[in-house]
Amino acid sequence: MYGYVMVRYGDLSLKGRNKNIFKNTLNNQLRFKLSELDVKIEFQHDLIYIELGNTLAEEVIKVLETIAGFSSYSKVVKTVYDFDKISENALAIIKQETKERVTTFKIETKRADKSVPLTSLEITQQLSKKILSQVNNLLVDVHHPEMTLYIEVRKDATYLYVNRIPAIGGFPVSMGGKAMVLLSGGIDSPVSAFLAMKKGLEVECIHFESTPLTSIESAQKVIDLTEKLAKFAPRYKIKLHMVPFRNLHEQLMLHVNETYTITVMRRMMYRIATELAIKNNCLAIVSGDSIGQVASQTLESMNVIQVVTNHLIIRPLATYDKMEIVKIAEKIDTLAISIKPFSDCCTVYVPKNPIIKPKIAFAEKNEAQFDYLAFIEEAVANTKTVIIDANSHLDILSKGLVVSECI
Numbered sequence: 477m478y479g480y481v482m483v484r485y486g487d488l489s490l491k492g493r494n495k496n497i498f499k500n501t502l503n504n505q506l507r508f509k510l511s512e513l514d515v516k517i518e519f520q521h522d523l524i525y526i527e528l529g530n531t532l533a534e535e536v537i538k539v540l541e542t543i544a545g546f547s548s549y550s551k552v553v554k555t556v557y558d559f560d561k562i563s564e565n566a567l568a569i570i571k572q573e574t575k576e577r578v579t580t581f582k583i584e585t586k587r588a589d590k591s592v593p594l595t596s597l598e599i600t601q602q603l604s605k606k607i608l609s610q611v612n613n614l615l616v617d618v619h620h621p622e623m624t625l626y627i628e629v630r631k632d633a634t635y636l637y638v639n640r641i642p643a644i645g646g647f648p649v650s651m652g653g654k655a656m657v658l659l660s661g662g663i664d665s666p667v668s669a670f671l672a673m674k675k676g677l678e679v680e681c682i683h684f685e686s687t688p689l690t691s692i693e694s695a696q697k698v699i700d701l702t703e704k705l706a707k708f709a710p711r712y713k714i715k716l717h718m719v720p721f722r723n724l725h726e727q728l729m730l731h732v733n734e735t736y737t738i739t740v741m742r743r744m745m746y747r748i749a750t751e752l753a754i755k756n757n758c759l760a761i762v763s764g765d766s767i768g769q770v771a772s773q774t775l776e777s778m779n780v781i782q783v784v785t786n787h788l789i790i791r792p793l794a795t796y797d798k799m800e801i802v803k804i805a806e807k808i809d810t811l812a813i814s815i816k817p818f819s820d821c822c823t824v825y826v827p828k829n830p831i832i833k834p835k836i837a838f839a840e841k842n843e844a845q846f847d848y849l850a851f852i853e854e855a856v857a858n859t860k861t862v863i864i865d866a867n868s869h870l871d872i873l874s875k876g877l878v879v880s881e882c883i
Contacts, residue, residue, distance in 0.1 A: 477553060477568055477569070477572060478528070478533050478551040478552060478553055478637075479527065479528055479552075479553060479554055480525050480526060480527055480528060480551075480552045480553075480554050480635070481525075481526040481528065481533055481536045481537065481540070481549055481550070481551055481552065482523055482524070482525055482526075482549060482550045482552045482635060482637065483506075483523065483524040483525075483526065483540065483546055483548075483549045483643075484522070484523060484524075484546060484547045484548050484549065484640075484643075485499065485502070485522065485523075485524075485545070485546060485547060486545055486546055486547035486643065486645045486646065486647075487547075487645065487646065487647065488502070488545065488647070497651075498545070498647060498648060498651055501648045501650065501651055502543070502545040502546070502648040503519055503524075504710075505543055505545075505648060505649070505710045506524070506539075506543060508710065508711065509539045509542065509543060509712075510526070510536065510539055513531050513535055513536065513539070514529050514530055514531050515527060515528060515529060515531050515536060516529070525552075525554075533551045537549065537551075537641065540643060541643075541644070542644075542707045542708050543643075543644065543648075543708075544644045544645070544646040544647060544648060544649055544673060544674045544675075544676065544708065545644070545645075545646060545647055545648040545676075546643035546644065546645070547642075547643055547645055548640040548641055548642055548643050549640075549641050549643055550626070550637040550638075550639055550640055550641060551637060551639075552635045552636060552637040553565045553568075553569060553635070553636045553637070554633045554634070554635055555633065555634050555635075555636065556633065556634065557589075557592065557629055557633075557634045559602060559603065559606065562603060562627065562634055562636065563603055563606040563607055563610075565636050566583075566603065566607055566625055566627075566636055567607060567610060567611065569625065569636060569637075569638055570607065570611060570614070570623070570625065570638075571611075573623060573638050574614075574623065579613075579614060579615075579622045579623055580614075580615045580616065580617035580620070580621045580622050580623070581614060581615075581616065581617070581621050581622065581623045581624065581625060582616055582617060582618045582621040582624055582625070583600045583603055583604055583607075583624075583625045583626075583627060584600070584624055584625070584626050584627070585597070585599045585600045585603075585626075585627045585628075585629065586626070586627070586628045586629065587599065587629045588628060588629060588630045588631070589629050589630055589631045591631075592629055599627065599629065600627075603627070604616060623638055624638065625637075625638055626638065626640075644674055644708075645674065646674035646675050646676060647674075647675060647676030648676055648710075649673050649676060649677070649678055649708065649709060649710050650676070650677075650678040650710055651676040652675055652676030652677045652678075653677060653678070653759045653760070654677065654678045654679070654680065654756075654757060654758045654759060655672055655677045655678070655679055655680075655753075655758050655759065655760040655761065655762045655790065656679070656680050656681075656682055656717075656749055656752060656753040656756065656758040656760070656761050656762065657669040657672065657679045657680070657681045657682065657761075657762040658682060658745065658749060658761065658762065658763050658764065659681040659682065659683050659698055659701065659702065659716075660683070660698070660764070661694050661697040661698050661701065661813075661814065661816075662764070662814055663801060663802060663805050663810075663811060663814040663815070664764035664765075664766060664769075664793055664801055665763075665764035666701045666704065666705060666764075666805065666808070666810040666814065667764070667792075667793060667801050667804045667805050667808070667810070668762055668763065668764040668791070668792045668793050669681065669705050669762060670705060670708060670804065670808050670810075671792035671793070671804070672762045672790060672792055673705070673708050673709070674708075675792075677760075677762070678709075678710075679705070679709075679714060679762065680714065680715040680716075680717065680756055680758060681698075681702050681705070681714060681715070681716045681717065681864075682716075682717040682719060682748075682749055682752055683695070683698045683716065683717070683718055683719065684719045684721035684745055684748070685698075685718050685719065685720065685721060685722075685879050686721045686722045686725045687722065687879050688722075689722055689725055689726070692872065692873060692879060693816070693873065695718070695872065695879045696871070696872055696873050697813055697814070697816055698716070698718075699716065699862075699864060699870050699872065700813045701810055701813050701814065702714055702716045702864040703864055703865070703866050703869065703870070704808060704809055704810050704813065704866075705808075705810075706864050706865060706866035707866045708808075709866070712865060712866040712867055713863050713864065713865050713866070714863070714864050715756070715861055715862075715863055715864070716861070716862050716863075716864050717752055717756075717859050717860070717861050718859065718860045718861075718862070718879055718883060719748055719752075719855050719856075719859045720854075720855055720858050720859070720860075720879075721745075721855060723851055723854060723855070724744055724848070724851040724852065724854075724855055725741070727846050727848065727851055728740060728741050728744070730846070731842070731845035731846045732842045732843075732845070733842055734827040734828075734829075735827055735829055735830060735831045736831055736834060736838060736839060736842050737827050737830070738771065738772045738827065738830050739772060739777060739780060739781060739830075739831060739834045739839055740839055740842050740843055742772055742781045743780070743781050743784045743839060743843070744848060744851075744852065746761070746781060746782060746784050746785045746789075747784050747785065747852055748852055748855055748856055749761050749785075749787075750784075750785040750786075750787045751852070751856050752856060752859065753787055754787075755856075759787075759788065760787065760788040760789070760790050761785070761787050761788070761789050761790070762790045762791075762792065763789060763790070763791050764791075764793055765778060765791045765793065765794060766791075766793045766794060766795075766796055766797075766798070766801065767794050767795065769798065771830035771831065771832045772830070774832050774833065776832070776833040776834060777831075777832065777833075777834055778791075780834045780835065780836050780839055783836060860879070860883050862883045870883075
């Protein structure tokens with residue numbers, strides 16, 4: 477019955493003179509991601525119509541769920557401005573959506589074509605009478621209806637639909653510049669990466685792997701998480717930088733006071749991330765920090781950690797509660813991977829009593845116990861970069877090698 481999907485732009489209206497640049501970028505991403513489906517796309521000033529043909533609406537919606545920049549979309553029926561035709565289609569929609577249940581409804585009409593002599597209210601009133609005369613047990617409730625039938629009268633046609641499905645929102649990926657995401661195998665960092673992408677940032681991911689101190693399964697988790705994130709990238713691809721952290725990790729365990737291990741470790745990570753961010757033209761570093769969630773995420777800890785870099789640090793989850801983060805992880809399909817029991821280098825050797833209010837002077841004193849700059853240089857030089865494709869699974873477990881040999 478539904479022959480079209482209507483798509484609405486999001487916050488692009490806020491962009492003033494740059495609005496067309498954002499829209500063109502978003503439209504190109506939509507064309508690319510729908511290119512394998514047998515559909516026709518019509519771009520209008522404020523809307524996009526996707527003619528389905530033999531394609532299921534659900535297939536198009538599955539694609540729309542991976543594109544940031546749209547506010548909502550609807551499955552719609554297209555007809556002419558004729559009350560008999562409109563009411564005929566309206567009745568078909570109501571019967572399909574109500575499944576013969578007793579329900580309440582209302583009609584909301586938008587008359588975009590001002591050449592139509594009737595007002596929006598008059599159209600609503602006339603159609604309501606027609607529909608109510610042909611459907612039993614259907615009542616009008618203008619305040620709390622179980623279903624709202626939307627009718628948009630436009631110059632080209634009249635469109636009917638009953639729901640506005642929320643889209644990702646935000647801005648098209650790549651319009652906000654490029655950022656380097658600190659990606660662990662946990663729940664938070666993939667969600668942080670997704671939220672950065674939602675705001676228009678193109679992301680590259682960096683992971684600190686310490687095999688065999690950590691298991692190769694922990695590295696596979698990160699690859700699998702990056703594949704999930706790549707669904708939201710314009711071309712379904714994201715760069716993943718695998719940093720060999722074992723040698724530096726061992727030095728930290730040998731020379732750093734246990735209470736400061738995580739603090740100093742993260743300072744090293746930020747130093748390496750900064751060098752790789754500069755090397756790859758990333759203007760910011762994205763972290764999964766949530767204030768107060770763990771010892772390294774108190775304000776004191778975050779300050780001591782980030783002072784080693786002048787690069788912009790973005791923390792999308794800073795004020796989020798854990799359950800809010802988990803809810804997003806479920807939505808973007810990363811949670812099941814994140815909770816697999818394979819620890820990364822930040823969690824495999826967690827001290828019993830990590831410092832929660834570290835001091836910069838003490839962190840520097842611990843770092844002075846060994847030549848960490850040489851190990852940072854080594855890690856950066858030996859970083860392996862792989863392009864992760866959402867549609868092509870990379871399985872390193874089956875190769876039985878260390879990570880550096882697998883990629």
